[in-house]
Amino acid sequence: MASKTLNDWQQRAQSLKIEGRAFIDGAYVNAASGQTFDCISPIDGRLLTPVAECGEADINAAVAAARRAFNQGVWAGLNPRARKAVMHKFADLLRANLDELALLETLDMGKPIGDSTTVDIPGAAYCVQWYGEAIDKIGGEIAPADHHLVGLVDRVPVGVVAAVVPWNFPILMASWKFAPALAAGNSVVLKPSEKSPLTAIRVAALAKEAGIPDGVFNVVPGGGAAGKLLALHMDVDCLAFTGSTAVGKQIMQCAGQSNLKRVWLELGGKSANIVLPDCPDMERAARSAAGAIFFNMGEMCTAGSRLLVHRSIKDAFLEKVREAAKAYTPGHPLDPATNMGAIVDGIQLERVLSYIAIGKGEAKLLTGGERAEPVSGGHYVQPTMFDCPTGKERVACEEIFGPVLSVITFDTVEEAIRIANDSDYGLAAAVWTGDLTCAHDTARQLRAGTVWVNCYDEGGDMNFPFGGFKQSGNGRDKSLHALEKYTELRSTLVRLR
Numbered sequence: 001m002a003s004k005t006l007n008d009w010q011q012r013a014q015s016l017k018i019e020g021r022a023f024i025d026g027a028y029v030n031a032a033s034g035q036t037f038d039c040i041s042p043i044d045g046r047l048l049t050p051v052a053e054c055g056e057a058d059i060n061a062a063v064a065a066a067r068r069a070f071n072q073g074v075w076a077g078l079n080p081r082a083r084k085a086v087m088h089k090f091a092d093l094l095r096a097n098l099d100e101l102a103l104l105e106t107l108d109m110g111k112p113i114g115d116s117t118t119v120d121i122p123g124a125a126y127c128v129q130w131y132g133e134a135i136d137k138i139g140g141e142i143a144p145a146d147h148h149l150v151g152l153v154d155r156v157p158v159g160v161v162a163a164v165v166p167w168n169f170p171i172l173m174a175s176w177k178f179a180p181a182l183a184a185g186n187s188v189v190l191k192p193s194e195k196s197p198l199t200a201i202r203v204a205a206l207a208k209e210a211g212i213p214d215g216v217f218n219v220v221p222g223g224g225a226a227g228k229l230l231a232l233h234m235d236v237d238c239l240a241f242t243g244s245t246a247v248g249k250q251i252m253q254c255a256g257q258s259n260l261k262r263v264w265l266e267l268g269g270k271s272a273n274i275v276l277p278d279c280p281d282m283e284r285a286a287r288s289a290a291g292a293i294f295f296n297m298g299e300m301c302t303a304g305s306r307l308l309v310h311r312s313i314k315d316a317f318l319e320k321v322r323e324a325a326k327a328y329t330p331g332h333p334l335d336p337a338t339n340m341g342a343i344v345d346g347i348q349l350e351r352v353l354s355y356i357a358i359g360k361g362e363a364k365l366l367t368g369g370e371r372a373e374p375v376s377g378g379h380y381v382q383p384t385m386f387d388c389p390t391g392k393e394r395v396a397c398e399e400i401f402g403p404v405l406s407v408i409t410f411d412t413v414e415e416a417i418r419i420a421n422d423s424d425y426g427l428a429a430a431v432w433t434g435d436l437t438c439a440h441d442t443a444r445q446l447r448a449g450t451v452w453v454n455c456y457d458e459g460g461d462m463n464f465p466f467g468g469f470k471q472s473g474n475g476r477d478k479s480l481h482a483l484e485k486y487t488e489l490r491s492t493l494v495r496l497r
């Protein structure tokens with residue numbers, strides 16, 4: 001079949017039936033209070049649907065259903081091979097409903113449909129499949145012990161896992177939590193961001209269709225108040241959070257005030273992308289530097305928002321980056337040719353524009369710096385670059401979470417490493433060099449959870465742990481290590497005589 005056009009997607013959008021209710025104990029329900037909030041598309045400002053605003057009664061109902069299902073062992077008690085089969089079916093259903101889910105994601109969040117169809121939805125399906133595939137291949141240990149003992153060490157599900165997630169990759173970030181949590185046998189209560197709840201709500205029905213028992217997978221839309229209720233809940237065993245560092249700190253406090261639930265945080269970043277004069281491919285490095293900050297409208301925790309360029313190559317390199325940035329001219333998010341869609345909502349748009357205004361006062365504007373309006377009524381910003389003379393400018397230090405690149409100049413590798421590490425964050429970093437020794441030396445010294453050499457944002461495989469040093473969080477999403485977050489270690493000692 002020929003690939004779809006803007007017109008095809010627009011027509012499909014018109015006939016799309018959008019679910020806005022919560023999903024609790026295997027069924028769609030309105031909030032007990034009857035309250036809703038409006039889900040508005042950032043593409044053109046139109047109302048997509050009212051969405052259930054979950055309050056205390058709904059959160060309690062979801063947690064109670066999750067606890068009951070866990071205690072009954074309807075999921076945790078299955079042979080891992082049986083859970084695997086359900087998760088594979090779940091992944092198949094995500095793929096079978098790719099167009100609908102991608103459309104929901106783009107309408108709700110504003111990202112280009114070409115990304116929703118190739119990155120977000122396939123990525124979530126792959127994640128569900130990967131953890132399903134893994135779970136019947138992991139066993140425990142028999143630990144050395146006295147001869148009259150058998151010492152067993154195994155991992156058991158932690159129980160009820162709350163997942164509180166952001167809006168930048170709504171279903172993908174959610175899947176990085178719920179897939180390993182479900183695979184390990186837990187019950188899940190997922191709270192999507194109030195800015196992008198639609199795919200999570202739809203996916204709940206697919207989980208049920210795949211065979212995940214009632215109560216095991218619940219979705220409770222709502223704002224920060226709903227997230228806080230989960231963070232304070234006495235019967236939530238673990239809270240896995242992706243979002244801002246400020247909210248992550250509050251969640252840790254809530255855990256301390258309540259039941260010491262395990263808290264896993266994936267937080268913000270201000271990642272440094274270092275380009276040395278012996279970079280082996282300046283063209284690719286420039287395209288990559290532009291993609292590192294302009295892909296997904298810059299709404300990326302790993303955004304390469306600080307570009308550190310050696311003085312000797314600065315002018316020529318920046319010219320190439322400016323050229324590459326043109327590929328990210330904002331366009332209609334439902335047009336498959338668009339690489340840069342809409343900013344998620346008016347609040348985020350104002351945040352980005354206010355940082356651009358600050359940047360204009362403290363740094364030199366190299367390109368962009370204005371709103372754009374490819375679709376009237378929507379929220380769009382031009383790809384923007386600033387040359388920051390000191391690296392201490394606010395746009396060079398604070399996470400903007402938008403398409404704004406800050407360029408910092410350096411003279412030595414040591415200086416570049418010092419600047420890169422001079423941040424409260426430590427999520428990701430990159431270095432471009434043709435010298436193997438320099439690459440490894442530099443990578444070792446960068447204080448970040450992911451370091452790329454001669455690339456940026458590579459690693460779609462689930463094999464790589466993903467998370468941050470310092471105030472970028474704790475714990476890791478992806479990889480087998482993520483299963484550690486959703487399990488407790490248990491020692492069983494059996495005396496033989």
Ligand code: NAD
Binds near residue numbers: 165224247
């Ligand atoms: P946010 O912190 O505002 O919100 C994240 C989630 O927390 C939302 O569901 C929100 O409703 C909820 N929330 C808000 N206040 C709460 C409270 N007091 N208690 C409990 N929950 C609360 O973040 P955001 O604006 O949705 O996302 C952007 C942030 O997420 C950026 O800082 C970005 O770097 C970060 N992020 C990190 C990663 C990562 O893997 N490290 C990935 C994506 C995004």
